[in-house]
Amino acid sequence: MEILLEVKNLKKIYGRIAAVNDISFSVKKGQVFGLLGPNGSGKTTLLGCLTGILLPSSGSFDWFGGADFDGARKRLGALIETPNFFPYLSAAKNLEIIAKIKECPENRIDEVLKEVDLFDRRNDAFKTFSLGMKQRLAIAAALMNNPEVLILDEPTNGLDPQGINEIRNLIIKQQQAGKTIILASHLLNEVEKVCTDVVILRKGNVLQHGRVSDILSGKLRIAVSADNMELLQSKLSTLTLVENVNLKDGMVYAELQDNANISSINKSLVEAGVDVNHLVQVKTDLESEFLKLVQK
Amino acid sequence: MKRLLTIEWLKVRNYRTFHVYIGLYILLILAVYAGFDSFKINGPIDLSVVYKFPNVWYYAAYVSTWFAAIPALLMINLVCNEISYRTMRQHIIDGMSRVDYLKGKLILAGAISMLTGILVLLIGSLFGILKGPSTSILDGIGEISYVLRAMWVSFGIMTAAIFIAIVVKRSALSILFFLLLYWIIEPIIGNMWLTDIYPYLPFNSLDEFITSPFQLKSISFGKTSTPWDVTLAGIIYPLLFIAGSYHQLTKKDL
Numbered sequence: 001m002e003i004l005l006e007v008k009n010l011k012k013i014y015g016r017i018a019a020v021n022d023i024s025f026s027v028k029k030g031q032v033f034g035l036l037g038p039n040g041s042g043k044t045t046l047l048g049c050l051t052g053i054l055l056p057s058s059g060s061f062d063w064f065g066g067a068d069f070d071g072a073r074k075r076l077g078a079l080i081e082t083p084n085f086f087p088y089l090s091a092a093k094n095l096e097i098i099a100k101i102k103e104c105p106e107n108r109i110d111e112v113l114k115e116v117d118l119f120d121r122r123n124d125a126f127k128t129f130s131l132g133m134k135q136r137l138a139i140a141a142a143l144m145n146n147p148e149v150l151i152l153d154e155p156t157n158g159l160d161p162q163g164i165n166e167i168r169n170l171i172i173k174q175q176q177a178g179k180t181i182i183l184a185s186h187l188l189n190e191v192e193k194v195c196t197d198v199v200i201l202r203k204g205n206v207l208q209h210g211r212v213s214d215i216l217s218g219k220l221r222i223a224v225s226a227d228n229m230e231l232l233q234s235k236l237s238t239l240t241l242v243e244n245v246n247l248k249d250g251m252v253y254a255e256l257q258d259n260a261n262i263s264s265i266n267k268s269l270v271e272a273g274v275d276v277n278h279l280v281q282v283k284t285d286l287e288s289e290f291l292k293l294v295q296k
Numbered sequence: 297m298k299r300l301l302t303i304e305w306l307k308v309r310n311y312r313t314f315h316v317y318i319g320l321y322i323l324l325i326l327a328v329y330a331g332f333d334s335f336k337i338n339g340p341i342d343l344s345v346v347y348k349f350p351n352v353w354y355y356a357a358y359v360s361t362w363f364a365a366i367p368a369l370l371m372i373n374l375v376c377n378e379i380s381y382r383t384m385r386q387h388i389i390d391g392m393s394r395v396d397y398l399k400g401k402l403i404l405a406g407a408i409s410m411l412t413g414i415l416v417l418l419i420g421s422l423f424g425i426l427k428g429p430s431t432s433i434l435d436g437i438g439e440i441s442y443v444l445r446a447m448w449v450s451f452g453i454m455t456a457a458i459f460i461a462i463v464v465k466r467s468a469l470s471i472l473f474f475l476l477l478y479w480i481i482e483p484i485i486g487n488m489w490l491t492d493i494y495p496y497l498p499f500n501s502l503d504e505f506i507t508s509p510f511q512l513k514s515i516s517f518g519k520t521s522t523p524w525d526v527t528l529a530g531i532i533y534p535l536l537f538i539a540g541s542y543h544q545l546t547k548k549d550l
Contacts, residue, residue, distance in 0.1 A: 051389045053550045074391035084386035086377075089310055097306045100299060101390045141390075 001028040003065070004149055004180055005050070010059035012045050012204075019045040021204035022059070027149070027182060027197075032175050034191035034212070035184040037201035043184040044081060046201075047153050051078050064148070074102050077142030078151035083134040087127035091118055091137055094126055095144065102145040112140040116170065132163035139170055150174055153184045168194070220256040222265065225278040235272040241265055253282070300400040301407065307383075308374065308404075317370040318408075321363055322415060329359045329419055333427075347428035350439035352420035357446035357506045360416055364450050365478060367408045368457035372474060375401060375458055376467035385550050394545045401458055402538065409451035416446045445505040452502045452530065453478075455537035462541045495523070501530035 005027040012020040020042045027033045035043045048054035050061055052073055063072035085094040095109045113119040116136040121129070129137065135155065142150060152171065156164040171194055175181055185191050191198055191212070198215065200208040208215060222242075226232040233252050237245045241260035246253055256265070262281060269276050308314040332355060333346045346355045378384040388394060417440070457474055464470040482499050494500060504522040 048549075052394075053385050053388055055547075055549055070391060070393040073389065076389075076391075078389045080385075080389060082382065084382035086307065086311075086381060086383055088312075089307075093306065093310065097303060097387075098390060100303050100306065101387055101392050103299075141386075 003028055005063055007061045008059055010061055011057045012049055013057040018204045023206055025199050025209055029180055031197050032181045032195045034195035034198040036191045036198050038186050041201040042204040043201060044153055047080055047151060047184055075148045076151060077147030079138045079142050079155060080153045083138035085126040088125055090123045090125055092122040095141060098141045098144050104145045108144050112143045116140040132159050149180045151182045221282050223251045223253055223280050223282045225251050227275045232274050235274050239268055301403050304400050304404040317366055321366040324363050325360050329356050347423045349424045352424035353440055353442040356416040356420035357442040360412055360446045361449050361506055364453045367450055368453045371405060371454045371457045372461040372470045375461035376470055379465050398541055398545050405451055405454040409447040412450040413443045413447040417443045449502050449505050452534040455534040459537040459541045462544050495526050496529045498533040501526050505530055
């Protein structure tokens with residue numbers, strides 16, 4: 001697959017703090033690439049460098065196989081942090097400026113406004129918009145040039161559930177249209193739902209990098225409950241067949257070692273005198289992987 | 297260049313503050329110039345020659361410099377707005393180069409200084425024809441250079457304003473710095489403490505492109521000459537402000 005973005009040993013240092021520390025990865029055509037990490041892990045700083053507003057301290061990156069950076073940015077659509085528009089201009093007039101900057105035809109303005117369902121409000125000033133509408137307008141602006149890569153930084157931040165849903169549907173639509181998407185988020189289920197690949201960041205460092213499906217297909221995980229939960233937890237903890245035993249929401253979770261299976265666990269627990277009333281395999285979700293990584 | 301000017305125009309077209317500033321600028325220059333011959337002053341100057349060709353453009357240019365702070369404050373307002381709205385960042389993200397961003401602002405400043413020049417040319421010619429003694433417009437047409445001088449002064453002061461806005465970033469602070477420098481620090485404190493280099497300071501050296509008629513030793517026109525090195529300073533400062541803005545924009549995070 002064609003590599004659209006190649007990041008090599010990128011570093012951004014503020015004083016003594018490395019906000020982005022020696023990060024390398026590449027994004028290929030058609031991927032929905034997640035940048036996952038808690039607040040302050042360097043996601044926005046990284047995207048700031050990749051979109052030209054921050055100057056890297058060292059390292060390099062190449063868009064589209066080393067194209068001129070100013071030209072390359074016109075092939076991107078990016079929404080970093082907040083929607084940024086002139087408050088006194090209408091939605092359509094704001095987009096007119098973007099059309100001139102990105103050098104794309106003006107008939108795109110109505111098209112993208114319809115796409116994000118803001119066509120009826122096109123002549124209203126940006127300052128009269130709700131947060132969700134502002135965010136949709138920012139996505140409309142990002143789509144103006146029919147970008148090859150869409151960069152979204154926390155696109156659902158601060159939105160109500162309906163707004164989150166609208167934005168998520170827009171992302172999925174773009175993904176289905178075959179766009180390459182880079183999505184930064186601290187919301188694990190967001191990344192899990194839409195991304196094909198992920199880089200997990202903490203304090204500017206890459207903790208893990210790979211396909212979401214690979215990170216997900218780690219060890220088998222089980223959820224167990226019994227009449228006596230304390231006994232269950234203590235017995236389970238002594239078993240060599242499992243590790244990472246923890247109690248959450250009235251259920252004991254554990255990870256199976258490679259040589260274990262569910263029936264062998266059940267057998268061991270019964271032998272240990274634990275009356276198991278619930279034992280199922282659960283998906284190793286990104287969240288537990290993520291928390292595990294971040295806690296290290 | 298046309299594209300950058302169009303972008304700047306789209307930004308200000310529906311911005312009321314822009315129209316108020318430009319409207320005030322034109323009106324105030326017009327009002328003061330129209331009544332300049334009845335200005336009460338002591339001294340050897342006979343202001344009845346204000347509307348006599350070729351003096352007309354000199355006096356119109358001189359009056360325009362009184363209000364040079366208006367377009368400068370407008371530029372501060374526009375640049376700081378774009379920093380606080382984050383549209384400057386967004387436009388860089390969208391593919392505008394940092395140099396193009398600066399070029400856009402300089403082109404807008406150039407357009408406003410062009411407006412100054414046209415205004416000086418028009419009101420000078422108009423009042424000369426309507427109110428002046430019956431001399432030909434062609435008498436001393438060479439003094440039309442004052443139109444260009446007025447343009448350079450207004451452009452130069454705007455480059456200082458753009459530089460201050462890009463460095464300071466905040467609107468209220470930038471305006472305070474600019475006005476203090478322009479009205480207090482350079483003309484008063486500079487004049488008191490830096491007497492030797494005062495003529496070479498930025499705003500004074502720009503002002504010297506159009507020497508005040510109140511400093512003229514006689515009413516005869518065109519006899520004062522600004523030292524060449526002061527003129528040179530007035531040419532160099534705007535270039536330095538542009539270079540400083542370029543450095544700030546291209547070598548720093550936004």
